[in-house]
Amino acid sequence: MTKVKMFFEKLQLPQNKLLLLFALEGMLLQYVTSLNSFGNNLYATNLGATDAQISFNQMIPNLVAVILMLPFGILSDRMHSAKTVPVAMLLFMGCMYLGFGTVPVLGESRMIFYFIFLALTAGLVAAYNAQWQNLFAAAVAPPLQNNTHAFRSRFMFVIGTVTPLLCGNAMARFAETDGKLMVLRIFYYLSAAFLFLQAFILSRLEVAPNVTTGKRFSLSDLMEVFPDLAKNKKFLFFFGCVLFFYTGWHLDWSMWYIGETQYVGYTEAHLSYFNALCSVFQLLGLGFWAKMNVKKSIHFSIIFGFASLMLCPPTIMAAALMGGQAGVWFFMLFGSALNFPQACIGLCVLQMLLGSIGEKNRALTISLYTMAITLSNSIMPYLGVQLYNALGADLRAFYIFNSIAWVWRICSTSLFIWRYRLYKKNHPLMV
Numbered sequence: 001m002t003k004v005k006m007f008f009e010k011l012q013l014p015q016n017k018l019l020l021l022f023a024l025e026g027m028l029l030q031y032v033t034s035l036n037s038f039g040n041n042l043y044a045t046n047l048g049a050t051d052a053q054i055s056f057n058q059m060i061p062n063l064v065a066v067i068l069m070l071p072f073g074i075l076s077d078r079m080h081s082a083k084t085v086p087v088a089m090l091l092f093m094g095c096m097y098l099g100f101g102t103v104p105v106l107g108e109s110r111m112i113f114y115f116i117f118l119a120l121t122a123g124l125v126a127a128y129n130a131q132w133q134n135l136f137a138a139a140v141a142p143p144l145q146n147n148t149h150a151f152r153s154r155f156m157f158v159i160g161t162v163t164p165l166l167c168g169n170a171m172a173r174f175a176e177t178d179g180k181l182m183v184l185r186i187f188y189y190l191s192a193a194f195l196f197l198q199a200f201i202l203s204r205l206e207v208a209p210n211v212t213t214g215k216r217f218s219l220s221d222l223m224e225v226f227p228d229l230a231k232n233k234k235f236l237f238f239f240g241c242v243l244f245f246y247t248g249w250h251l252d253w254s255m256w257y258i259g260e261t262q263y264v265g266y267t268e269a270h271l272s273y274f275n276a277l278c279s280v281f282q283l284l285g286l287g288f289w290a291k292m293n294v295k296k297s298i299h300f301s302i303i304f305g306f307a308s309l310m311l312c313p314p315t316i317m318a319a320a321l322m323g324g325q326a327g328v329w330f331f332m333l334f335g336s337a338l339n340f341p342q343a344c345i346g347l348c349v350l351q352m353l354l355g356s357i358g359e360k361n362r363a364l365t366i367s368l369y370t371m372a373i374t375l376s377n378s379i380m381p382y383l384g385v386q387l388y389n390a391l392g393a394d395l396r397a398f399y400i401f402n403s404i405a406w407v408w409r410i411c412s413t414s415l416f417i418w419r420y421r422l423y424k425k426n427h428p429l430m431v
Contacts, residue, residue: 018140021201022152028198029125029132030156031163032097032191036122038164043184046177047104047114060115062378064123066371069130073367076131082138082207082363086131089124090199094192096120101188104181121191130370134363137354138207145354146298149347150290154283161279168272225361225368235356239369241415242349246373248408249309250380255388255401256316263320263398264331277336285343293348299423302348303416308341310409313402320398 040057076085100117103110140148170183229235252259260266266274292301315338319331357365384401391397 018144018205019148019151021205022136022140022148023155025198025201026152026156027159028194028201030159031194033125034160034163035167035187035191036125039167039184039187040118040122042171042180043103043188044111044114046181046184047110049111049114056115057118058381059378060119061122061126062374064119065126065374066378068124068127069367069371069374070364072127072131073134073364076134076363077361080209082135083202083205085363086128086135087199087202089128089131090195090202093121093124093128094195094199096124097188097192097195101185101192104185126374130367131363133350133353133366133370135202135205135207136350137362139205142355145351146290146293146347149350150286153286153343153347157279157283157286161276161283164275165272225364228358228361229365229368232356232358235365237419238352238356239372241419242352243372243376244415245306245412246376247380248405248412250376251384251387251408252313252402252405253377253381253384255381255384255398255405256312258385258388259316259320259398259402260331263395264316264327265324266328266331270328270332274332274336277332278339281336281339282343285340286347289341289344289347292344293351297420297423298348298351299416299420301344302352303413303420304341305343305345305348306409306413306416308338309345310406310413311338313406313409317399317402320395 044057072085072089076082079085096117099113100121103114103117106113136145136149167183167187170187171180174180174183260271260274289301289305312335315334316331319327319335321327322330353366353369384405387404388397388401391400
C-alpha cells in the first residue's frame, strides 16, 4: 500500500502530471489519426466510391486544413489561453465523427455527406496539429519539451500499431459490405468519444497566457506577422531547409506504396506486418534519440533521421532487384529498421520550430509553417506519381524515379550536416 501511495503522490507532481496528461492526450489523438489513415479508403470503397472519388481522400482534408489554419492561428493568438481553440476544435470534431459514422444510413446522398464529414473530421485533425504545437509550447517549458514529446510519442506509436490491426481483424470477420461498414462505424463512434475525452484532458492543462490578447479576430492581423518573420533569419533559415527536406520526402509517399505492391511484391498481409514493424522500430528509437538530443543536440540527431530517409530509395530498389521472397523479406527487415533513426525527426523538427520563433503571434506563425508543409503533402505525392508516369510507368521508370528521390535526399541530408556545423561553430560548449 505504501508503494501504491508513493506512486500516486509522484503523479501529483506538476512535471509528472504534465507527462501523464500529454501521454493520454497523444494516445487518444493517435487512435483517431491511425483510424483515418487505415479506415477512410476502406470506408469510401465499401460505401461504393469510384477510384476518382477515392483519390480525393487525401486532397480534401489537406485543402480544408490549409484554408482553416490561418484563421485558427489568428484566433488562437487573440485568446487569453492557448488551449481555448484546440479544446473547441476537439469538441466540434467529436460531433462531426458522430455524423461521419452515420453516413451509411443516409441513402443515395451518402457519398456527398461522406466528403462533407471527411472535410470536417480528417481536415480539422490536420488543422488541429498546428494548434497543438502552439499549446505544447505554452504548456511545456523548453527544457522539458524533449522528454515530454518523447514520452508522449512512445504511447502514440503503440496505439498506432494496435488500432489498424484491431480494425482490420474485426472487418475480416465479415464477408458482406454491411458488416464491414458496421465495424468501421463503431470505430468512428469511438473516435467521437475519444475526442470528447481528449478535450477534457486538455482543459486540465495549465498553460502560460498568450502575449497578445484582447484584439478582435481579423484577417488583417495576418499582415502583422510577415515583417517580423522577414527579419527573423533564424526562422527563415530553418524554414527553407526543412521545406526542402519535406518536399523531397513527400515526393515518393504514393510511389512508396506502388513500389511495395508492384515491384517488391507485397500483399495486404505483408503491408500490415511491415507497418507494425515500422512502429516498433520507431518506438524503440524514441528513447535513444531523446537521450541523444540532450547529450549532443537536436541539430546533431536529426542528421541520422534524414540519412535513414536517404537510404530508403536504394533499399526499395535493391528489394525490387532481388525479387521473390528474398526481396520481400529483405525489405521487411531493412526497410522497417530504417524507422529507428527516423523516430528522431518529429521529435527534433518541432523543437527546432519552437526554438526559432518568439511568443508573439506564435500560433499564427506555426499555422503558416504547417500550411506550407501541408501543401507539400498535398502536391508532392501527386507530382511524384506524374513523374513516374511520364518516365514510362515501368520498372525502368521506377528505378529512375527512386534515383531522383535518392539524390534529393542526399542534398537534404548534406544541407542539415552543413546546418549542424554552423550550429556547432556558434555553440561550441553545447555539442
